[in-house]
Amino acid sequence: xxxVIMTLFIYDSLNEFKGDHDKKVATLMAFNxxxxxxxxxxxxxxxxxxxxxxxxKKAEFEVFTQELLGExxxxxxxxxxxxxxxxISDDRDLEQxxxxxxxxxxxxxxxxxxxxxxxxxxxxxxxNMPYLFYGIPLENLFFNINKLKGTCLKYSSxxxxxxxxxxxxxxxxxxxxxxxxxxxxDISIPEYNFYYTLGVESELRSSxxxxxxxxxxxxxxxxxxxxxxxxFKLVNKHLFNRIERENKFNVAMVSSINHEIRTPxxxxxxxxxxxxxxxxISDEHSVIxxxxxxxxxxxxxxxENTLNYSKSTTSTLVLNNxxxxxxxxxxxxxxxxxxxxxxxxxxxxxxxxxxxxxxxxVDSSKLFQVITNMINNALKYSTGKAVCCHIDICxxxxxxxxxxxxxxxxxxxxxxxxxxxxxxxxxLLINPFTVDAESxxxxxxxxxxxxxxxxxxxxxxxxKLRLHSVKNEGTKIMLHFPCQFDSSSLSQQSxxxxxxNMRILIVDDNSFNLEVCNAMLVEKQFNTVCANSSxxxxxxxxxxxxxxxxxxxxxxxxxGLELITKMKCIQANAQTQYFILSANDKNxxxxxxxHPDIYFMQKPFNTAIFLSCLGKNN
Amino acid sequence: MSHNTxxxxxxxxxxxxxxxxxxxxxxxxxxxxxIRGQTKCVDxxxxxxxxxxxxxxxxxxxxxxxxxxxxxxxxxxxLYSAVDNMFGHAVAIEDEL
Numbered sequence: 183x184x185x186v187i188m189t190l191f192i193y194d195s196l197n198e199f200k201g202d203h204d205k206k207v208a209t210l211m212a213f214n215x216x217x218x219x220x221x222x223x224x225x226x227x228x229x230x231x232x233x234x235x236x237x238x239k240k241a242e243f244e245v246f247t248q249e250l251l252g253e254x255x256x257x258x259x260x261x262x263x264x265x266x267x268x269x270i271s272d273d274r275d276l277e278q279x280x281x282x283x284x285x286x287x288x289x290x291x292x293x294x295x296x297x298x299x300x301x302x303x304x305x306x307x308x309x310n311m312p313y314l315f316y317g318i319p320l321e322n323l324f325f326n327i328n329k330l331k332g333t334c335l336k337y338s339s340x341x342x343x344x345x346x347x348x349x350x351x352x353x354x355x356x357x358x359x360x361x362x363x364x365x366x367x368d369i370s371i372p373e374y375n376f377y378y379t380l381g382v383e384s385e386l387r388s389s390x391x392x393x394x395x396x397x398x399x400x401x402x403x404x405x406x407x408x409x410x411x412x413x414f415k416l417v418n419k420h421l422f423n424r425i426e427r428e429n430k431f432n433v434a435m436v437s438s439i440n441h442e443i444r445t446p447x448x449x450x451x452x453x454x455x456x457x458x459x460x461x462x463i464s465d466e467h468s469v470i471x472x473x474x475x476x477x478x479x480x481x482x483x484x485x486e487n488t489l490n491y492s493k494s495t496t497s498t499l500v501l502n503n504x505x506x507x508x509x510x511x512x513x514x515x516x517x518x519x520x521x522x523x524x525x526x527x528x529x530x531x532x533x534x535x536x537x538x539x540x541x542x543x544v545d546s547s548k549l550f551q552v553i554t555n556m557i558n559n560a561l562k563y564s565t566g567k568a569v570c571c572h573i574d575i576c577x578x579x580x581x582x583x584x585x586x587x588x589x590x591x592x593x594x595x596x597x598x599x600x601x602x603x604x605x606x607x608x609x610l611l612i613n614p615f616t617v618d619a620e621s622x623x624x625x626x627x628x629x630x631x632x633x634x635x636x637x638x639x640x641x642x643x644x645x646k647l648r649l650h651s652v653k654n655e656g657t658k659i660m661l662h663f664p665c666q667f668d669s670s671s672l673s674q675q676s677x678x679x680x681x682x683n684m685r686i687l688i689v690d691d692n693s694f695n696l697e698v699c700n701a702m703l704v705e706k707q708f709n710t711v712c713a714n715s716s717x718x719x720x721x722x723x724x725x726x727x728x729x730x731x732x733x734x735x736x737x738x739x740x741x742g743l744e745l746i747t748k749m750k751c752i753q754a755n756a757q758t759q760y761f762i763l764s765a766n767d768k769n770x771x772x773x774x775x776x777h778p779d780i781y782f783m784q785k786p787f788n789t790a791i792f793l794s795c796l797g798k799n800n
Numbered sequence: 801m802s803h804n805t806x807x808x809x810x811x812x813x814x815x816x817x818x819x820x821x822x823x824x825x826x827x828x829x830x831x832x833x834x835i836r837g838q839t840k841c842v843d844x845x846x847x848x849x850x851x852x853x854x855x856x857x858x859x860x861x862x863x864x865x866x867x868x869x870x871x872x873x874x875x876x877x878x879l880y881s882a883v884d885n886m887f888g889h890a891v892a893i894e895d896e897l
Contacts, residue, residue: 445871448871448872449871449872449874450872451869451872452869452870452871452872452873453872455869455872456869456872456882459805692831692854692857692858693827693830693831694824694827694828694830694831694832694858694861695831695857695858695861696827697823697824697827697828698824698827698861701816701820701823701824704820705816736850736853785857785860785861786857786860786861786863787861
């Protein structure tokens with residue numbers, strides 16, 4: 183690439199230099215043409231002078247020639263048939279004629295040589311002086327040439343060779359000699375037997391040469407620079423790809439480790455719970471079990487944070503929104519702390535706004551993680567005794583600067599009445615693993631990941647974590663967690679809808695689950711039909727032609743999806759709405775993505791969630 | 801506000817009308833009895849997991865579910881113990897319904 187650019191540049195520059203030289207040649211040709219015409223004019227005038235006069239006298243010759251030549255330093259003189267001196271235009275030049283050499287060849291042609299003069303012989307119509315010599319001095323030959331810098335003019339004829347003053351200087355410059363151009367012009371005046379060659383040599387001026395060399399070096403430098411930058415860009419791209427691969431590998435590794443860690447932690451939690459439920463547990467042992475539960479939960483939280491930290495640093499966090507029963511979700515958090523037995527002497531109070539809708543669409547696992555993380559921090563690190571958690575919903579524009587769309591956010595305020603956070607502890611928001619050397623709670627173990635992870639997590643999912651801590655007053659943490667809420671569904675819920683005309687077929691091979699689900703729907707006045715096996719379900723389906731079918735995923739002979747597929751084949755009623763009920767998450771069910779028209783609900787069956795999905799197109 | 805299993809069962813049944821309670825109770829006892837009976841003769845991991853899954857479903861409906869506790873069940877003996885424990889609590893509150 184560099185070679186191509188350089189070649190193009192040099193080719194263009196050489197063309198330009200050659201163009202400059204051609205211009206100089208054209209200029210010199212113009213000067214020469216002027217001289218040529220003047221000489222020709224003088225010679226013609228002399229011929230006419232002798233032709234029109236008879237017996238030209240010396241005085242007449244002198245007057246005429248001096249008038250004709252004017253300021254020119256040329257010579258005009260005549261020779262007798264015996265080749266002796268005749269008239270001369272100016273007697274002061276007589277001495278110069280001493281060195282005149284006359285030559286008469288066999289053909290009778292006369293020629294002469296006079297140093298520093300180019301002599302032209304003219305035959306004139308004067309019997310006493312038949313030969314007229316016109317001597318052009320060298321300085322006249324190079325007339326005006328010195329005005330063109332960097333140009334050398336070489337004059338060459340049969341009588342003399344000469345060159346202008348600039349030629350010697352040019353030769354001394356070797357570098358510019360590389361850019362030297364030569365043109366030879368053959369000029370002739372045949373009627374006067376006058377032939378000569380004018381050689382024009384020009385070379386690049388030093389300033390142009392410096393400019394050219396600077397440009398070459400600059401192009402070389404820029405090309406090298408561009409190549410170096412491209413090289414580093416490629417290296418960086420490779421590095422970036424490698425880091426991305428390593429990040430993915432790290433997340434996969436952390437996920438795998440996290441999964442392996444959580445299993446024994448769950449076992450520890452479960453056994454501790456079982457142990458606490460056993461009879462004859464003394465108060466002393468109960469306290470120890472509570473501590474075990476608390477520690478195991480913190481360990482679980484650390485494992486979750488580690489996974490989310492890895493995901494947040496590689497921007498792979500995604501929201502998995504699903505409709506949830508708001509009250510039940512908050513009750514789960516409440517129960518979590520009830521079962522944990524929070525640290526001695528501390529209290530945790532929840533204040534739930536009445537404005538909270540019954541059903542919202544939210545990533546419940548991340549919401550649970552963020553809220554418990556912040557409450558755990560308050561319980562663990564705050565020196566105050568009371569921790570309060572206020573939860574409500576608000577509508578506002580996004581936290582992203584460009585965002586103008588108003589969305590719904592769960593607003594969670596967690597407040598404690600401790601001594602407040604130190605400056606270095608606040609830095610945990612943006613800088614994980616910071617250790618507060620001045621903290622009075624140094625003995626409390628911490629890796630400083632929770633606050634940072636929650637902040638990062640909220641930022642990535644479009645939420646916001648705000649921290650306000652005042653010394654000796656306590657800390658307030660405001661969380662804005664994005665959620666989706668269809669306000670029209672609330673108004674629909676508030677209306678008393680009559681569902682008695684809606685037939686629902688419930689299929690579950692577990693009679694208790696079937697009975698509970700049935701009881702919940704009957705309470706809402708639905709017209710229900712129950713089936714405890716897939717065979718009975720297909721039969722009931724044909725007989726009742728239900729509007730809605732709710733199927734347990736794990737059945738005796740086939741799974742829920744297979745049963746629904748069979749039902750769709752039996753009946754062409756496209757209005758039937760299908761629900762799958764499973765203990766697992768939708769993502770854990772194979773082929774769930776292939777059935778976009780089927781609603782997946784997690785057990786236990788929840789009437790509010792069911793009603794929010796009823797009549798909607800998935 | 802710590803509820804034990806029996807309180808949770810009471811809370812669960814109290815949500816429904818008296819006529820509905822009985823059928824729900826009978827269904828619960830029947831299912832728990834089935835699971836307990838099948839747990840005794842478990843012969844494969846799949847059948848064990850299926851019974852554990854059924855028990856987990858019941859626990860969720862009765863709001864007794866504590867994932868960690870269910871996850872801690874690793875052997876048929878532990879499952880039998882947990883189901884039997886719940887069965888005992890259910891039988892104990894029969895007169896209150």
